[in-house]
Amino acid sequence: MDDFAFKPGIKLAVTVDDLFLWKGVPWPDGYGPSIVVPAMTAAFAEHGLSHVYGFSATAPSGGDRAMREIFDHWCEAGHRIGNHTHYHANLNWVEQDVYIRDIERTAELIEPWIAEAPVRYFRYAMDNWGNTAAKYHGVQDYLHANGYTSAPVGVWFYDTEFLAAHTRVSKAGDGEAMAWLRYQFVATALRQLQIQATTARAVFGRDPIYIWLVHATPLAADCLGDILTAFAAAGVEFASLEEAMADPLNQKDAPLITPRFLNHIQKWAVHEGLTLDECPPGVLEEIEALHPMDGLDYAGVMGRVFKAVADEVGGWFERKQY
Ligand SMILES: [Zn+2]
Numbered sequence: 001m002d003d004f005a006f007k008p009g010i011k012l013a014v015t016v017d018d019l020f021l022w023k024g025v026p027w028p029d030g031y032g033p034s035i036v037v038p039a040m041t042a043a044f045a046e047h048g049l050s051h052v053y054g055f056s057a058t059a060p061s062g063g064d065r066a067m068r069e070i071f072d073h074w075c076e077a078g079h080r081i082g083n084h085t086h087y088h089a090n091l092n093w094v095e096q097d098v099y100i101r102d103i104e105r106t107a108e109l110i111e112p113w114i115a116e117a118p119v120r121y122f123r124y125a126m127d128n129w130g131n132t133a134a135k136y137h138g139v140q141d142y143l144h145a146n147g148y149t150s151a152p153v154g155v156w157f158y159d160t161e162f163l164a165a166h167t168r169v170s171k172a173g174d175g176e177a178m179a180w181l182r183y184q185f186v187a188t189a190l191r192q193l194q195i196q197a198t199t200a201r202a203v204f205g206r207d208p209i210y211i212w213l214v215h216a217t218p219l220a221a222d223c224l225g226d227i228l229t230a231f232a233a234a235g236v237e238f239a240s241l242e243e244a245m246a247d248p249l250n251q252k253d254a255p256l257i258t259p260r261f262l263n264h265i266q267k268w269a270v271h272e273g274l275t276l277d278e279c280p281p282g283v284l285e286e287i288e289a290l291h292p293m294d295g296l297d298y299a300g301v302m303g304r305v306f307k308a309v310a311d312e313v314g315g316w317f318e319r320k321q322y
Contacts (some may be wrong), residue, residue: 006234006235006236007235009235010236011237011243013209015052016054016220017056017084017215018056018057018060018084018088019074020058020066021163022060022309025060025163026301028167033061034070036220039220040220041074044077045077046228047225049228049238051241053121054082057106058105074113083114084122085103085105086105086109087309087312089310090125090128090318091139093318094310100138119241121149121245122150123151129253129254153211153212154250155212155213156196156263157192158281159189161298162181163301164296168290168293171293171296177291182223182226185223186223186227188281189231190234193210196265200268203265203269204268210244211244213263259318262276266279303319
């Protein structure tokens with residue numbers, strides 16, 4: 001793993017998306033939201049993190065009771081809930097009014113928990129803020145008028161791209177491959193933070209308070225503690241999302257309307273004409289080569305999962321464009 005440290009140190013707010021993941025995701029034996037989410041809150045407790053915002057589509061929760069259990073646990077552990085739509089609609093796949101209805105559908109369900117948060121944050125699914133100017137302005141206007149603040153993703157590490165490989169390696173019972181996969185998961189988190197922070201400095205001339213994203217995947221359950229340890233050793237000081245959102249660089253929406261899978265910093269970089277390194281990381285090809293199994297390739301799994309989401313919400317499916 002890269003032996004480097006941020007000099008000076010950086011501040012970073014952790015956020016978690018998709019505490020239930022999405023309908024139709026193949027969970028490996030021994031994993032599910034009731035295992036993954038407590039493992040993540042335990043890692044946060046160990047590293048002294050509280051007030052971590054969780055953004056989850058509610059349709060994949062498996063019913064009211066399952067949703068209540070996870071959200072209660074999350075908030076009792078000192079964390080907060082934000083709005084992430086009900087079906088996990090992607091604004092690339094739907095019209096504006098359909099997207100807004102999806103925000104409103106989940107708003108009713110999550111009210112007991114979001115009411116406890118000091119700010120009503122909204123996170124766009126896949127950080128896609130609209131592939132047309134009309135959609136971008138339409139949804140942003142709706143959010144502003146309804147008391148929401150959009151929380152962008154500043155840094156991500158393509159963690160859901162590890163999901164299918166993790167399922168295959170689990171099924172294969174290959175301990176050596178699992179150890180390698182976990183190592184790469186942590187190393188990729190650290191490497192992508194380094195790369196995207198370098199990009200941020202090139203664009204903004206300083207470090208913003210970074211808003212980092214990790215999803216509630218089985219690998220996160222196993223590796224989040226190691227990632228937080230590696231981040232702290234590299235000079236990361238953990239901050240709250242409220243603190244990060246007070247940074248003007250996080251409030252300044254990227255002036256780029258795009259269907260591409262780009263986060264806030266990456267959109268700014270593309271707008272400024274910079275090239276993005278390791279986007280996506282080269283290691284993804286290696287992990288896709290692990291234990292090929294019918295129907296469990298990354299593109300196959302995610303295509304099925306998100307095509308079904310697009311169908312359910314009344315839209316059309318488009319694959320991620322890096
Ligand atoms: Zn999501």
